[in-house]
Amino acid sequence: MEYSIRTEHLTKSFGAFTAVDHIDVAVEKGEVFGFLGANGAGKTTAIRMLCGLLAPTSGRGTVAGFDIIAETAKIRTRIGYMSQKFSLYPDLSVAENLRLYGGLYGLGGGELKDRIKEMAGFLGLGDLLPRITGSLPWGWQQRLSLACANLHRPEILFLDEPTGSVDPVSRRNFWDLIHRLSAQGTTIFITSHYMDEVEYCHRLSIMIEGRIAAIGSPRDLKREHGCATIHDLFLRLMERKSDGSPA
Amino acid sequence: MESIVSIRSLAKDHAGEKALRGISLEVPDPCLFGLIGADGAGKSTLMNILATLSDPDSGEVRMLGLDLRKGFPRIRDDIGYMPQRFSLYQDLSVLENLDFFADIFGIRGKAKAERMDHLLEFAGLAPFKGRRAGLLSGGMKQKLALACTLIHHPKLLLLDEPTVGVDPVARRDFWTMLKSLRAQGISLIVSTPYMDEAALCDSLALLHQGAVIAGGSPAEMLAAYPYRLYRVEAAPDARISTLNYPGDKPPPPGFELIYPSGGSLHAAEKPGQAGDPLGRLRLAVPEAASATMLEPALEDCFFALLSGKTANAAGGA
Amino acid sequence: MMSGSRLATIARKEVRHIFRDWQTLVVVLVMPVMMMFLYGYALNADAKEIPVMIEMPSPAPETRQVADKIDASSLFSVRGTVPTASDPRELFRLHGIKALFRFPSGFARDVRRPGGARVQVLVDGSDPNLGTIIRNAAEPMLLGATLEVLGVEQPKVLDLRTLILYNPEQRSALFFVPGLMAVILLMISALLTSVAIAREKELGTMGQLLVSPLRPLEIIVGKIIPYLFLAAVDGFLILAVGRVAFGVRIAGNPWFLGACSLAYIFTALSIGLLISTLAKRQQHAMFMALGATMMPTVLLSGFIFPVASMPLPLRILSHIIPATYFLEIVRGIILKGVGLKELWTPLIVLMGEGLLLMGIAIRKFKVKL
Secondary structure, rough: OOOOOOOOOEEEEEEEEEEEEEEEOEEEHHHHEEEOOOOOOOOOHHHHHOOOOOOEEEEEEEEEEEEEOOOOOHHHHHHEEEEEOOOOOOOOHHHHHHHHHHHOOOOOOOHHHHHHHHHHHOOOOHHHHOOEEEHHHHHHHHHHHHHHOOOOOEEEEEEEOOOOOOOOOHHHHHHHHHHHHHHHEEEEEEEEOOOOOOHHHHHHEEEEEEEEEEEEHHHHHHHHHOOOOHHHHHHHEEEEOOOOOOO | OEEEEEEEEEEEEEEEEEEEEEEEEEEOOOEEEEEEOOOOOOOHHHHHHHHHOOOOOEEEEOOOOOOOOHHHHHHHHHHEEEOOOOOOOOOOOOOHHHHHHHOOOOOOOOHHHHHHHHHHHHHHHHHHHEHHHHOOOEEEEEHHHHHHOOOOOEEEEEEEEEOOOHHHHHHHHHHHHHHHHHHOOOOEEEEOOOOHOOOEEEEEEEEEOOOEEEEEEEHHHHOOOOOOOEEEEOOOOOOOOOOOOOOOOOOOOOEEEEEEEEEEEEEEEEOOOOOHHHHHHHHOOOOOEEEEEEOHHHHHHHHHHHOOOOOOHHHHH | OHHHHHHHHHHHHHHHHHHHOOOHHHHHHHHHHHHHHHHHHOOOOOOOOOOEEEOOOOOHHHHHHHHHHHOOOOOOOEEEEEEOOOOOHHHHHHOOOEEEEEEEOOOOHHHHOOOOOOOEEEOOOOHHHHHHHHHHHHHHHHHHHHHHOOOOOOOOOOOOOOOOOOOHHHHHHHHHHHHHHHHHHHHHHHHHHHHHHHHHHHHOOOHHHEEEEEEEEHHHHHHHHHHHHHHHHHHHHHHHHHHHHHHHOOOOOOOHHHHHHHHHHHHHHHHHHHHHHHHHOOOHHHHHHHHHHHHHHHOOOOOOOHHHHHHHHHHHOOOHHHHHHHHHHHHHHHHHOHHHHHHHHHHHHHHHHHHHHHHHHHHHHHOOO
């Protein structure tokens, strides 16, 4: 089995506080993997370690076959990252944002032009290239973020809470794109606390207070715990914990 | 029954586009009223008008027995408004925020202390009253914001997408609070993109491109669902159990709609179809192993109501 | 109708914001002091030890003596003597000198002839101020030195005596303390109020305030009261540092100065409010406030450049900005010790501008978003 992401006892402590506590995660190539948890459960810390932005306190891991401690530079050329919070420059046009991101990953000239054309076609952004990003509806901005993160054809796409206020129809369309990328062999690692949509993942894990509390396919997890939905499962796992942790 | 909000032919342009195209709505008193719709459907524009923060271009709005245009200063005394973005002072503590809103509403002395204690208790924020608002978790921020809008005993609450970006546990707690307010006789108008929240409302209006295209109680909306709905699942031993159906692929023969939901597919069959539905589904979804009849949920209604209208709605506009 | 308690609520909240954001508070309190020391030393334009060289083809004793006199002056420092400079620019470049005195080979002979000796002074004009100082100092110095060397007494035809009033020692502190009062008070008041209101809009809290029973006037007045105090503290700080560190004493009535400063702060707050009605974000408010206050005050109020020597359009502008009138008042009180009798015109203009701007700001303040 070929793994895109693999961690063993990955741990990160900040002083006395253990944000990520011995997590073992293995994500297959081309898989859509949901990485769930409440606010402050340690998702962001874990992602930052996987992207090579933060050194683990102990444990190890590989991303795209490279060590997350020693080979962070190689990892960064092979991953794409998209976040709800920061991604696009609203005062630039769609094409300018795409060119900027392509440039950041060392694409240029005819190659960049071809990739932008291809990506715009794939995501249906073709007519919008000259538009100012900030003037587009949120769903289109989200697609553009996805296009930017995917322009350099990363092996793994990290999507950090990509869906915010999105109605069922736009969310459905977004997930359609995710599955098309997955079908092309891109591994998708996605965090969300919107439980309905994570059922679209091939497999998922639920993180609570730094630990992986459950991992498996949505169907197996629901069967195993006797829950009708992942939403119910999440609530049950969270039950013991009060909503008192800071964001 | 007297309506707490009565809207007639309300229209409003926003940024050169028609944000609201002559909508009419009645919100009974008391009511937990849900405003649902895609991004850009006009939910926030309507909320802003009801909050007396922007003027309609045309049409009439009566709120709390007063005309919105003339009576807005008095309307403001009886409404609580929670905007989409967190709008409290992040550098002030939980207590200081509450204190500030109590003061500007002229609540003083013993009444203020009691009201603040009650609201801290209600929102479950008593243990965190000294914490700066900016350091609260997303869910707690929303609870604090709700507490602040309640400080002056409003008769009507306007909440604009209050649970966006909030985790499921906090979302559930928040809705428990809304239900208990409703039980106390307060009316609420809540906008939300989430259909599981819509199901908790007494009455709903579905906004699409600035118009109300459907409405009624959740039960009425479900009863009006025109299709026969199936859940399509992969075989129990399939390696990948999560099914997907590309959005640009036409639905299988005899079906109006098919879309992923909860890991399986939901397929809406047109009325009057004969023959084995699974057989027809398999033509398009070879991995389909079973098709079970299913009661529609509000999300299925949403797809059914918007499918024809949003052929190009990938962006949700 | 304004409610005192709601006003106090807004003001109290604003004070909390100010103290919570202690970094800004430190900047607001330290900046005036820092600017005073900067201006105190930077504006001290007494040039000293300007590096120069001397070209001297034939070192006769007379030439040497004149050269020594140049070196002995505190203004110049002779970095070297060359017999001939084939390329004078090379010397400027290599030795970093600002002037080259070129004596002719027959200097000792020529000075005794009726036509006199020709001495050339090459001046580095890249710094115009320094160039002017060198030019103005070179001739009397060379003339004096040469006459002294020759032992010739110059016949006295004019006895010029200049008496400087108000600032007899021409101390720059007396000049920049009023100027800084004008700049800092305006900046703090206009910048901080406009940013404070723009912040409410940016955060979305303005909507919450508008939906409440608060009246626009209560929001405005409640928000400006704390900044009025803060600006007053800054004004006091400038005067105190001016007195302690630079020995600037207020010749006139300090209470009158305080009252006039409050009038000026009021005008400045009105500018801030007006800006905040236009700006939607803190960043816009900041740039607009800086553009509307800092630049015109420094450049056009007469703080640095005299108004009288400006071209007409700038002179008109300078008579519009409030700082010009405030500067006139402050200079009058601190330096001349004059009072209301002499200063009522600028004071009335200042207050009139404040009322006008405040009126516009209140009218423009929207009750809706």
